[in-house]
Amino acid sequence: MRFHQLLSKATGLITRPAPTNSLTSAWRTQAARVPASVGSALRISAARRAFATSPLVERSLVQRPAPAWQGQAVVDGDIRALSLADYQGKYTVLVFYPANFTFVCPSELIAFSDRSAEFTALNTQVIGVSVDSEYSHLAWTQMPRNKGGLGDMKIPLLSDITKQISRDYGVLVEEAGVALRGLVIIDPAGHVRIHHVNDMPIGRSVDETLRLIEALQFHEQHGEVCPANWKKGAATIVPTPKGSQSYFSSNNK
Template sequence: MRAFVTQPAPVFTATAVVGHEFQTINLHDYLGKYVVLFFYPLDFTFVCPTEIIAFDQKLGEFQKRNTEVLGVSVDSQFSHLAWNQTPRTQGGLGGVRYPLIADLTKRIAKDYGVLLPDESVALRGLFLIDKAGVLRHMLVNDLPLGRSVDEALRLIDALHQFETHGEVCPANWKQGDPTMKADPKGSREYFEKANS
């Protein structure tokens, strides 16, 4: 199964490092919550720890939004554990609090369409999965381009706004900004206010 927005997210079971322990993770275990699933190329690299730590620093914001964060790379759980135990001052993760999933077989990366064949590493993919397990957003960056954690939070807010109120969120929408009804009358009302 290949990841496609509006379709069920590819389900997987894999070993992950959670804190300082190994646990089996199954995507189905997260039904009823939003999931931010992100892929990164390799442990002990350069841009990767900046992203992983940035997600960890905002973990409370994700939890307030009923959202779980899951990181994935093609490294082993042993590599994840060693990196998570390495201090941040030395390029390590210093105790990230969300699961880091080991994808040694590269099956998860293939299913989500982020495996870079020539290098056998995952591109920087970010996937937003809704409470029913449906893929609602995907973004894939090239290896040198880090992601915005704040944008991931904004997208969760937009999805929640739509699910709760049935109104769509225009460009650059942030929580508290006006939304619009997705019909001719509702959109006209929005455009009249936004462009006056």
């Protein structure tokens, strides 16, 4: 039995019900305090700091089945239907971002796209997601990178025009009508394993995303757990009182 399964059995995290209405309600309670404009949404506020202690935190999506989704996406320069079910048996990384034709967003999407081969080697598909239409996505990919566009993309760009996907994954700022920079890693069994959210001014790290996937896969394959700052090839921990002593004695002299 894997470490997260042992922990879940002890705490009941996976089996405890999480009503969708409560999740949405908790988010809307906090989002109601956020100014309507995207510009204002960039400002750090007391309401956002309060979010860290809101009931929503207790209902994290981590370890739970990923909310199903389907929609139109730009894939290899064409528009076609896409769904989470298409990636069953793979790791899936959802990269939520606020809006097309902006500033930090193209830097992130280009960075993930340019390293898509590394994700493919890890049986992983990265998908960019925003509330823009698929036609807006397509237009952005046809704009050159030196003008703020994306150019050719090696990852799909999913349209969340109804905002429901962003809402279901807890990253939508309701009053601003855009998503925060959420990064969600879903395992091949369809469970959320990582759920990180950045505020809008801060871009995400491709290196860190790859590290997290490698750590998840190492744990699944070997049953050992990955300590702070772990990288592929580094020491891991046997998650038992006796087994862990080898790591602690070697790394805490």
